[in-house]
Amino acid sequence: MNTAPSDTTLRRAELLGQQGQQWLADLQAVVTQTLEDFGLTFIDTLPGGSESYLALTQGSDGIRCVVKVMMPNDHGMAAELAGLQAAKGRGYAKLIGADPKRGVLVIEELGAAIADSGLPIQQQLQHITQALKLSWQADIDPSALVDGANKADWLYHHIQHTPSKIAGHVEKALIHRALDHIDLRRSQWRQDAFVLVHGDAHEHNTLAEGSTEQASYKLIDPDGLFFEAAYDLGILLRNWIDAYQIAEPATALTQRATWLAEQTQVSRQAIVSWGFVEIVSTGIHLLELGFADEGQRYLDLGQTLLPVV
Secondary structure (H helix, E strand, C coil): CCCCCCHHHHHHHHHCCHHHHHHHHHHHHHHHHHHHHHCEEEEEECCCCCCEEEEEEEECCCCEEEEEEECCCCCCCHHHHHHHHHHCCCCECCEEEEEHHHCEEEEECCCCEHHHCCCCHHHHHHHHHHHHHHHCCCCCCHHHCEEHHHHHHHHHHHHHHHHHHCCCCCCHHHHHHHHHHHHHHHHHCCHHHCEEECCCCCCCCEEEECCCCCCEEEECCCCCEEECHHHHHHHHHHCCCCHHHHCCHHHHHHHHHHHHHHHHCCCHHHHHHHHHHHHHHHHHHHHHHCCHHHHHHHHHHHHHHCCCC
């Protein structure tokens, strides 16, 4: 049984130091115990999983499911588990079981990522937005989720302090503008309008349910946030970065944000603010992980957007 995680997961484990190394050392034993506890048979290690290990398994009834072993992080798996439980399979993958002590989730097997569907970006956006709108309707216990204000605080600290600790240069104007947008959102969000927010809804976290051309899509790997819906939509401005090179970037971003606002009745300016913050934060984090060229592309996009955001 080969339980080797992805290269990205290995890099994140290295950033965790001894804790990450211990997680890697224990991984095979955790998977073996999970298979025994849930009566599952190992089929294969799955690609993907930036902060986790994924295994495709099969139950005694022949139904296949995915075992996810989460890497240690600041809040453990509690918020993700709470998000999956609240969604009840609407917009998110259906939860089959969990072992919180070992950081293990068992979820339904879904199909290919929408990134590999061949669908135009606009149709991918439509499917992801539909899944988000379903998940936002979940009946939630806010105390079980990560407070969105804490997420904003983390982003603020990450953008403000990480550039001085890593290789590569991040323009101060870019940092200051991103921090200004976080401050703007803090001044305008309404906690009574907070919903279950995924926190990382993108084309690689959106998987097909069914194999026909009429397949619907569900989200995996939720962060489990109690936050404003605009944050989820800001993620959708951050991704498909190549599309911003085809057209004038500011125009393309504004058009995408306007469409998302019309589809969801969420403030366009709030979507743009979070989109810009995520573009800058992602660029910095990619530099932190050692992906210098890819990180610089995000930072260059942020620089291009500075005059209009």
